[in-house]
Every structure is written in C-alpha cells, then in structure tokens.
Amino acid sequence: MADTSPGTILVTGAAGFIGAYTCRALKARGARVVGLDNFNDYYDPQLKRDRIAALCPDTDIRALDLTDRDGLAALFDEVAPTHVIHLAAQAGVRYSLTNPHAYVDSNLVGFVNILELCRHRGVQHLAYASSSSVYGDSATPPFSEDQRIDQPRSLYAATKAANELMAHTYAHLYGLRSTGLRFFTVYGPWGRPDMAPLLFSRAVLAGRPIDVFNHGKMRRDFTFVDDIVAGVLGALENPPEDEVPHRVFNLGNHTPVELERFIAVIEQAAGQPAQKVYKPMQPGDMIETMADTQRAHDAFGFEPATSIETGLPQVVAWCRDYFGENA
Incomplete structure (x- = not known):
C-alpha cells in the first residue's frame, strides 16, 4: 500500500x-x-476473540474504549499512526431504542476523541464507518451520496449522520483529510449474530422459527464482507484532495434483494425449510435500501462482485461449523 507504508495504520x-x-x-x-x-x-x-484468532491472529489489538481519552492519547503517542480506519461504534438499530446512552458515548463522544487525536497527532487520512441507515425517510432508491440525510429513523442513524457532519467540520477547520463510508447490510462468515444473515441461518439450521418483519415486504442491499473490505482499502488509499478534504461514499452491492428470496437461499443452503412467522414492521427499520455506488467506482474502482447465491451459503456453512447443528 503505497499510501500507507512505512507508517502505521490504526484500526x-x-x-x-x-x-x-x-x-x-x-x-x-x-x-x-x-x-x-x-x-x-x-x-x-x-x-x-474467536474471530480474531481465525482471521487476524498476528495483529496487535489493544483492549481500549473510545471514551478513554487518556488511554487513546497514550496509544496514539506510542504507535504514531499515519492512517486511521475507524470502525468502532455501538452498532444496531433496535438496540438504540432501549440503550441510547451507549450510542452517545461510543458514536459521538468516542468519535470526537478520534477526530481530536487525528488532528493533533498529524494523521494523514481518517477513513470511518458511516451507515446506509443515515438515509432514513428522506431518500429514494437508489440512495446517492447527494441525497438528504436529515430524517433518520433511529438514534443509531442520527449518530452516524452526526459523524459525517463532525468529520466535515474538522476537514473545514483543520484540513483533516477524512472519508466516510456508508456500509449497506454487510454479511459473511464471522458476522454479527444480531443481524438477519446469522439470525436466519442459525434458526433454519436448528429448526427454530424466524420472525419475518413487514410481512416479508422488504428489500436489502446485502453486501459481502470481502467486497466491503476492498472498498475500505480503496478509500484509504485515495484520500480526498478537495479544498475541504472530506468525502462520503456508499459501499453496497447496488442490488437489493427481496427478503423472501434471501430466506430461500438460506433454506437451500441449509437443506431444510424455514418456519416463518410474519410480523409487522419494526420501529426504526427501513423498507428498502439500495446503494448508488458510482462515486466509489469512479474514485477507486469499487466493484462489488459477490451475489447472495455465492455469499449466503458460506454463512450457513460457517454457522454449522461454529455453532453446530443446533445453531
């Protein structure tokens, strides 16, 4: 990576x-x-811990919270990162309905702490995670980076939109080069157990019922993790050079999938049918997500290539291996 060597990247x-x-x-x-x-x-x-052992066992990973300003400052002083990939955050839409302070602490206070250290320690480029959730009620598919993001449906989405505004401000005031990455429903082996790909895969394997919200009338832009990582590294290697050096990119598959088709692929991979329980829409959820990825393609050649027919069977196989037949 010519842009980062021989410096240190903090993730x-x-x-x-x-x-x-x-x-x-x-x-x-x-x-x-x-x-x-x-x-x-x-x-x-x-x-x-198991994920680290399987994917990146030789990476030096420190146990540290984003709200620990002194600890973060000491880490920046010790390792002197030239680039930061900021992915830490309190995730999840529904959890934000009952635990709002966790989002304020990690996603707002923690983000300011990262911005301040990047500013004062001379970090050359900050790439940070945003979310497709920022589009909320104001956008129409396909979601483009030029659409409004001022009508979020959850506190989680509001904190991610705030991160983009904060990063823009630091770019404007201090010239801190930063890039926001709006992830669209990332899935794959070792994924988050609170998200539909793992929830559904585990339930179907174990013969447990699954809750299908909005009676199945939902579409998601599911994006395989390898495609997302390619986008993260592409963005990191191509920092903004604008007068206000802050840019935002969608990283998605640009191919929304009907929820019923998504479930059918899992059923086929698991070799058994799902027990579907149809329910109304949940608070905070979006009916459809779809990324316009042209800007990322033009900037660094982002070209997601993994269909759910390729990616989801890998998730089902991993769930069977990691959790066992009674996942």
Whole structure:
C-alpha cells in the first residue's frame, strides 16, 4: 500500500466483523497494523476473540474504549499512526431504542476523541464507518451520496449522520483529510449474530422459527464482507484532495434483494425449510435500501462482485461449523 507504508495504520473496532477482516487484508499487504477494541458484551465477546484468532491472529489489538481519552492519547503517542480506519461504534438499530446512552458515548463522544487525536497527532487520512441507515425517510432508491440525510429513523442513524457532519467540520477547520463510508447490510462468515444473515441461518439450521418483519415486504442491499473490505482499502488509499478534504461514499452491492428470496437461499443452503412467522414492521427499520455506488467506482474502482447465491451459503456453512447443528 503505497499510501500507507512505512507508517502505521490504526484500526478501531478491530475485533468486530468488518474490523477483523480489514486487519487481515492490511496484514496481507504487508502493512503495519495496530488495532483497538473494547470487547463489549453487546454480543458474546468470545465470538470476537474467536474471530480474531481465525482471521487476524498476528495483529496487535489493544483492549481500549473510545471514551478513554487518556488511554487513546497514550496509544496514539506510542504507535504514531499515519492512517486511521475507524470502525468502532455501538452498532444496531433496535438496540438504540432501549440503550441510547451507549450510542452517545461510543458514536459521538468516542468519535470526537478520534477526530481530536487525528488532528493533533498529524494523521494523514481518517477513513470511518458511516451507515446506509443515515438515509432514513428522506431518500429514494437508489440512495446517492447527494441525497438528504436529515430524517433518520433511529438514534443509531442520527449518530452516524452526526459523524459525517463532525468529520466535515474538522476537514473545514483543520484540513483533516477524512472519508466516510456508508456500509449497506454487510454479511459473511464471522458476522454479527444480531443481524438477519446469522439470525436466519442459525434458526433454519436448528429448526427454530424466524420472525419475518413487514410481512416479508422488504428489500436489502446485502453486501459481502470481502467486497466491503476492498472498498475500505480503496478509500484509504485515495484520500480526498478537495479544498475541504472530506468525502462520503456508499459501499453496497447496488442490488437489493427481496427478503423472501434471501430466506430461500438460506433454506437451500441449509437443506431444510424455514418456519416463518410474519410480523409487522419494526420501529426504526427501513423498507428498502439500495446503494448508488458510482462515486466509489469512479474514485477507486469499487466493484462489488459477490451475489447472495455465492455469499449466503458460506454463512450457513460457517454457522454449522461454529455453532453446530443446533445453531
């Protein structure tokens, strides 16, 4: 990676789903990588440890929380990162309905702490995770980066939109080069257990019923993790050079999938039918997501290539292997 060598890349949320795959990809390119993660219990921390052991066992990952300003400052002083990939955040739409302070602490306070350290420690480029959730009620598919993001449907989405505004401000005031990445429903082996790909795969394998919200009338732009990581690294290697050096990119598959088709692919991979329980729409959810990825394609050749017919069977196979037949 010509843009990052011989400096150090700091990856926050390194034990997370996208974070661990990103660390693996960076190490494969010969980059010097240091990670941090707070290993919180939003989902089983053992899965995070197992994920690291499987994907990036040789990465130096420190146990540290984004709200620990002194600890973060000491880490920046020790490793002197030239680039930061900021993936750590409190994730999940529905969890934000009952645990709002977790989002304020990690996604707002923590993000300011990262911005301040990047500014004062001379970081050359900050690439950070945003979300397709920012589009909320105001956008129409396909979602383009030029559409409004001022009508979020959840506090989680609001914090991610706020991150983009904050990063823009630091770019404007201090010239901090930063790139926001709006991820669209990322899935793959070692994924988050609270998301539909793993929830549904495990339930079908175990013969448990699955809740199908909005009576199945939903479409999602499911994006395989390898495609997302390629986008993260492409964005990192192509920092903004504008007068206000802040850009935002969609990273999605540009191919929304009907929820019923998504379930059918899981059923085929699992070799048994799903027990579907149809329910109304949940608060905070979006009926459809679809990424316009032209801007990322033009900037760094982003070209997602993995269909759900290729990606989902890998998830089902991993669930069977990791959780057992009674997943």
